[in-house]
Amino acid sequence: METKQNTTAVNLCDFEPLAQAILPKPVFDHLNGGAEDENTLRENRGAFQRIQLLPRVLKDVIRCDLSTTVMGQPLAMPVVLAPVACHRLFHPEGELAVARAASEAGLVLTVSTGASFSLEEFASAGPGLRWFQLYAFQDRGITRALVERAEAAGYRAICLTVDSPVSGRRERDLRNGFIRPKHFIDKMLVDLGFKDVPRDMNEEQLQAFVGKALAVALTWDYLEWLRSLTRLPFLLKGILSEADASLAASHGVEGIVVSNHGGRQLDGTPAPIDVLPKIAEAVDGRCEILLDGGVRRGTDVLKALALGAKAVMIGRPYIWGLAVDGQAGVAQVLEVLREEFRIAMALAGCANVREIGKELIFRR
Numbered sequence: 209m210e211t212k213q214n215t216t217a218v219n220l221c222d223f224e225p226l227a228q229a230i231l232p233k234p235v236f237d238h239l240n241g242g243a244e245d246e247n248t249l250r251e252n253r254g255a256f257q258r259i260q261l262l263p264r265v266l267k268d269v270i271r272c273d274l275s276t277t278v279m280g281q282p283l284a285m286p287v288v289l290a291p292v293a294c295h296r297l298f299h300p301e302g303e304l305a306v307a308r309a310a311s312e313a314g315l316v317l318t319v320s321t322g323a324s325f326s327l328e329e330f331a332s333a334g335p336g337l338r339w340f341q342l343y344a345f346q347d348r349g350i351t352r353a354l355v356e357r358a359e360a361a362g363y364r365a366i367c368l369t370v371d372s373p374v375s376g377r378r379e380r381d382l383r384n385g386f387i388r389p390k391h392f393i394d395k396m397l398v399d400l401g402f403k404d405v406p407r408d409m410n411e412e413q414l415q416a417f418v419g420k421a422l423a424v425a426l427t428w429d430y431l432e433w434l435r436s437l438t439r440l441p442f443l444l445k446g447i448l449s450e451a452d453a454s455l456a457a458s459h460g461v462e463g464i465v466v467s468n469h470g471g472r473q474l475d476g477t478p479a480p481i482d483v484l485p486k487i488a489e490a491v492d493g494r495c496e497i498l499l500d501g502g503v504r505r506g507t508d509v510l511k512a513l514a515l516g517a518k519a520v521m522i523g524r525p526y527i528w529g530l531a532v533d534g535q536a537g538v539a540q541v542l543e544v545l546r547e548e549f550r551i552a553m554a555l556a557g558c559a560n561v562r563e564i565g566k567e568l569i570f571r572r
């Protein structure tokens with residue numbers, strides 16, 4: 209597909225004001241906001257900016273190979289599209305446009321439990337690598353059916369989000385009175401397999417219904433049951449402590465995503481990039497490590513890989529692209545990040561991702 213280059217956007221953050229100009233304020237605030245004082249949200253960017261790189265020279269970097277494998281699957285670069293709920297809030301084509309852009313870029317899309325299409329409807333976006341992000345429901349029948357449906361529909365990994373026993377207080381949403389429109393929640397509940405949802409509930413009642421359905425004691429025992437349902441690779445998303453990272457590895461998961469949910473859950477946590485080195489040490493190669501939160505530059509990808517991640521996830525930036533220009537906007541965001549990462553690798557003296565190591569990080 210030919211991408212119409214948006215010349216006013218030369219980096220990922222340039223898409224942010226363009227998206228802001230298009231989206232209604234409550235929708236943009238819902239996308240960009242974090243929990244409470246948004247300290248964690250700011251920290252995610254600040255932490256990347258404080259890290260400095262120490263490049264090597266006189267290496268042959270004429271043809272940098274950006275490709276990698278994650279969960280045994282080939283990716284054109286070490287970037288995964290993070291799960292973001294309800295893409296149709298941001299563009300009428302929603303997730304289907306994102307899925308097409310991701311697959312054309314050779315990347316994997318993690319489909320959210322809160323997606324605006326059913327697991328099976330993604331087939332109409334054509335082939336492509338997809339993972340399914342799972343929120344566990346109180347009703348184990350629904351949870352089990354989701355895992356089985358994902359496997360049957362060809363999804364290639366299950367990514368269980370573990371940082372959301374309750375939803376963080378997102379004050380921008382509270383101030384704007386933002387709740388997802390009723391028709392989106394209605395469709396989502398049907399897609400997820402909920403039957404007998406009273407038809408006459410308004411948005412607030414539906415939101416409370418979803419909150420109650422999600423009120424589950426998600427523990428390491430529950431995880432073992434979930435694992436027993438599928439042979440797909442399993443990732444835990446939302447780990448920040450070394451202790452949990454180590455427990456995850458000893459429970460045999462194939463991957464963890466070091467994440468604070470893009471600053472939307474517990475405010476006041478460190479940035480994932482700052483806890484990554486200790487987590488990599490604790491995991492010691494027992495599972496793959498991904499990281500998200502504040503990745504906006506090719507150099508951020510380089511920093512994350514140097515500090516022990518196999519790949520990063522990006523959230524808001526591809527949604528800015530979606531809002532601005534649908535599939536072409538997402539494609540452009542991914543292309544800009546790819547070009548920045550290629551240049552960062554070359555300037556750092558790395559011809560392929562295996563050459564990205566911790567000696568690239570400058571220590572005072």
Ligand SMILES: Cc1cc2nc3c(=O)[nH]c(=O)nc-3n(C[C@H](O)[C@H](O)[C@H](O)COP(=O)(O)O)c2cc1C
Pocket residue numbers: 238239240252290291292293320321322341369445467468469470471472500501502503521522523524525
């Ligand atoms: C609007 C929005 C919706 C999100 N929905 C989900 C979700 O359904 N499941 C999930 O695990 N994470 C969700 N996340 C978190 C992202 O997967 C990811 O952790 C975060 O956006 C990464 O930070 P970044 O936006 O700075 O790249 C959401 C984030 C945003 C901004």
